[in-house]
Amino acid sequence: MRKKRVVITGVGPISSIGMGQEAFWNGLLNNQDHIREHKEYIGKELWETFRYHKIENFDIHQFGIDRDKLKRIKDWKEGEENEDLNYLLASVKLALDDGKIKNTNDYRIGLVLAHENIGLMPFGLKISGLAYDMLIGKSAQVLGKKDFYAVFYEQFIKSGYDVQGFPNLFHVTQTFDIKNFSLFVNNACASGLYAMETASQIIKNDQSDIVITAVSDHSDIYKYVWFKEIGIYSEKGYMSPFSKNADGILIGDGAAGVMLEDYEHAQKRGAFIYAEYLGGGFDLENWKITVPQIGSQSYQSAIKKALQQSSVAVKDIDVLCAHGVGKKTIDGYESKAITDVFGKNPKDLAITAFKGYLGHTLGASALLETIIILLMMKNNKIIASKNCEDVDPQHHLRLVEKTKECQIKTVMKICCPFAGFNAAVLLKKG
Amino acid sequence: MFSHKKIRKGIRMKKEEIVKEFKKLLVEVVDVDENKITGDAHFFKDIGIDSLKAIEITVAIERRFKINVRDEQIPQITTLNQAVSAIEKALQEKNA
Numbered sequence: 001m002r003k004k005r006v007v008i009t010g011v012g013p014i015s016s017i018g019m020g021q022e023a024f025w026n027g028l029l030n031n032q033d034h035i036r037e038h039k040e041y042i043g044k045e046l047w048e049t050f051r052y053h054k055i056e057n058f059d060i061h062q063f064g065i066d067r068d069k070l071k072r073i074k075d076w077k078e079g080e081e082n083e084d085l086n087y088l089l090a091s092v093k094l095a096l097d098d099g100k101i102k103n104t105n106d107y108r109i110g111l112v113l114a115h116e117n118i119g120l121m122p123f124g125l126k127i128s129g130l131a132y133d134m135l136i137g138k139s140a141q142v143l144g145k146k147d148f149y150a151v152f153y154e155q156f157i158k159s160g161y162d163v164q165g166f167p168n169l170f171h172v173t174q175t176f177d178i179k180n181f182s183l184f185v186n187n188a189c190a191s192g193l194y195a196m197e198t199a200s201q202i203i204k205n206d207q208s209d210i211v212i213t214a215v216s217d218h219s220d221i222y223k224y225v226w227f228k229e230i231g232i233y234s235e236k237g238y239m240s241p242f243s244k245n246a247d248g249i250l251i252g253d254g255a256a257g258v259m260l261e262d263y264e265h266a267q268k269r270g271a272f273i274y275a276e277y278l279g280g281g282f283d284l285e286n287w288k289i290t291v292p293q294i295g296s297q298s299y300q301s302a303i304k305k306a307l308q309q310s311s312v313a314v315k316d317i318d319v320l321c322a323h324g325v326g327k328k329t330i331d332g333y334e335s336k337a338i339t340d341v342f343g344k345n346p347k348d349l350a351i352t353a354f355k356g357y358l359g360h361t362l363g364a365s366a367l368l369e370t371i372i373i374l375l376m377m378k379n380n381k382i383i384a385s386k387n388c389e390d391v392d393p394q395h396h397l398r399l400v401e402k403t404k405e406c407q408i409k410t411v412m413k414i415c416c417p418f419a420g421f422n423a424a425v426l427l428k429k430g
Numbered sequence: 431m432f433s434h435k436k437i438r439k440g441i442r443m444k445k446e447e448i449v450k451e452f453k454k455l456l457v458e459v460v461d462v463d464e465n466k467i468t469g470d471a472h473f474f475k476d477i478g479i480d481s482l483k484a485i486e487i488t489v490a491i492e493r494r495f496k497i498n499v500r501d502e503q504i505p506q507i508t509t510l511n512q513a514v515s516a517i518e519k520a521l522q523e524k525n526a
Contacts, residue, residue: 231505287489290501294485332482 005263006200008427009271010099012091012257013371014216015358016053020094025375028383029403033357035238035250040221050224051237053252053359060086063093069175076171078158080126084118085168087216087255087364089175095212095257096176099271110180110208111173112199114191114215116363119163121220126159127152172214181207189323189360189417191215192256192367193425197280199260209265216255217362223251230290232327239360240387241324241331241353242395248327252359256367258374274374275411278312278426281305285420292333292416299337299422303414306424312410314342317349317426319382319411321373324353325360328392334416335395344396352400356386366415366423373411377429382406442525448514451494456510459483459490469511484508491517497524 013020016034017027036054040047060070073085092111101107130152134143143151161167165184173182181202187194192215199211227233227249234248266273283305285298292299307314320342323334342349354369361368376382385399414424443451453467466477473479479487488504491497491513497520499507507513 230502288501288504291485291488291504293489294482295489329481329485 004204004206006203006260006277007263007266007430008258008274008277008374009210009261009266010095010097010101010212010257010259011274011371011374012094012096012098012214012255013368014055014058014087014091014094014255015361015368016055016253017357019055019058019090021098021375024371025379028357028372028375029381031384031386031403033238033359033386035359048221048224050228050233052219052224052250053254053361054219055253058083058086058090060090063090064097065089065093065175073171073175077162080122080159082119082122082162083218084115084216085171087218087253088113088115088168088172088214091216091255091257092172092176092212092214093257095214095259099210099259099261101210101259104177105179108180108207108209109178110199110202110211111169111178111182112185112195112202112211112213113165113169113172113183114185114187114195114213114363115165115168116186116188116191116217118165118168119159121218121222123156123159123163124222127156130155178212181211186363187417187421187423188419189362189365190415190421190423191363192258192365192370193280193413193415193423194282194421195367196258196260196277196370196425197282200277200279203260203262210259210261212257212259213367214255214257215364215367217251217253217364219251219253223362227251234326238387239326239355240390241322241326241355241385242335242391242397242399243326243388244390244392246326246328246331246392249325249355249360252355252361254358254361254364254368256364256371258367258370273430275377275427275429278428279306279309280423280425281307281309283422285422287420289419292330292420294329294333297340298420299333299414299416300340302422303337303341303412303424306412306426310426312426312428315348317410317412318408319350319352319373319376321369321411321413322351322353323365323415323417324355324385326355330416331392331395334414335397337416338414339396345398350382350400350406351385351397352383353385353388354383356388366413370413370425370427373413373427376406377408377411377427380405380407382408443521445514445518448517448521449510452491452510452513452517455490455494456487459487467510470509473508487513495521497521
């Protein structure tokens with residue numbers, strides 16, 4: 001069997017600075033962010049106030065998705081909206097449109113969907129409300145334990161079902177008539193990179209000619225409260241990766257759809273090729289969920305494995321797109337890995353970090369930032385790292401400070417997420 | 431018996447032994463003057479240990495004492511007394 005090459009032929013960004021390729025790219029060029037203050041009320045009582053990168057005016061019906069299919073989802077969910085799923089649907093549609101796929105039945109198309117915690121927010125709110133009503137509120141009833149469990153079950157099961165990956169995989173494959181090999185993955189913030197590698201292997205194993213990868217994240221109160229409790233939410237109100245004043249994240253709404261395809265298949269149908277997916281390196285640290293193991297070589301190992309898999313030398317990389325979380329411990333962990341592999345203040349390597357524009361879109365971040373890389377390659381322009389004017393010298397890194405014209409050939413995207421699912425992938429322009 | 435043998439054999443360590451072992455660990459990991467390591471001296475403010483080194487110390491604690499430090503405990507360990515208390519508790523739970 002011939003050795004297949006895998007290329008990227010469609011992108012679908014959904015973000016707070018723009019939805020769709022053109023708006024998204026313009027948002028980056030114009031150095032935008034869209035941070036808003038949100039007040040979370042429970043009834044009339046204020047629970048928390050927080051800032052985040054917000055998508056405004058999102059309407060799932062604006063993307064040209066079959067309305068009957070959307071209604072089927074709404075019927076299953078008994079009218080309950082799930083913005084995470086809607087973002088996924090929109091990003092997949094945008095990627096298909098960008099890749100000029102009009103009828104999915106004409107191709108062998110697979111899907112790799114990813115999400116860190118799909119359905120958790122509606123589920124959490126629903127059972128909180130149910131528990132309150134049943135135990136304390138107006139409709140409190142005197143029930144035995146078994147009856148309480150039974151009544152509660154009947155009320156929450158629909159929402160609870162959709163916390164699982166497979167119903168959402170079903171909704172997306174059914175909506176777009178995707179019939180080939182499909183998978184749901186969750187590797188925290190590195191989900192997008194794991195999804196791309198998986199898609200690449202599906203294509204190389206001849207299961208599909210095209211595989212859409214898609215990840216999303218809709219910001220919500222639970223995420224804010226959790227990150228605040230573990231001391232990782234920015235108090236100053238914006239993200240500044242690797243900077244002296246880095247104090248944590250702001251969560252951000254976002255979704256990304258990226259279409260991978262067999263190179264010969266893409267050429268035959270005359271598809272626009274953004275870049276070749278050369279390969280990835282993955283290393284599991286296996287220490288803690290929320291804290292990186294300072295002193296480990298896991299992240300370095302993932303980066304080196306990616307270079308090895310792709311037969312690329314360190315000197316051949318033009319741009320490195322860091323995870324850039326803007327929390328001192330994680331930035332320190334990441335800068336050590338970068339300098340161990342590439343050297344301190346590497347001269348011929350442009351290093352970027354994009355979360356200043358988008359916030360931390362959690363599971364969607366790696367794939368959404370991959371789309372930025374692909375657009376940089378397409379437009380021969382490198383995007384500056386936002387809010388990174390005062391990099392902490394302890395990191396021994398020089399970040400791209402100005403958006404400028406630049407021929408970009410080979411880019412590495414790296415990610416050091418929670419739970420130590422360290423990942424690195426390489427892309428090369430043809 | 432040496433402390434590391436006690437740890438390996440699961441024999442209960444006295445508090446003074448834990449303090450001694452932890453101080454030794456701290457000097458190895460952070461290269462700090464042992465005289466500065468007093469009970470309530472703050473790692474960041476008084477001893478000059480940064481947040482990255484604090485995590486390295488946790489890694490070393492787990493290896494040396496063969497215990498698990500929970501994620502949420504890590505930012506709470508900022509003095510000798512807090513570290514010793516966390517180690518004691520983890521050893522008690524382990525040996526229970």
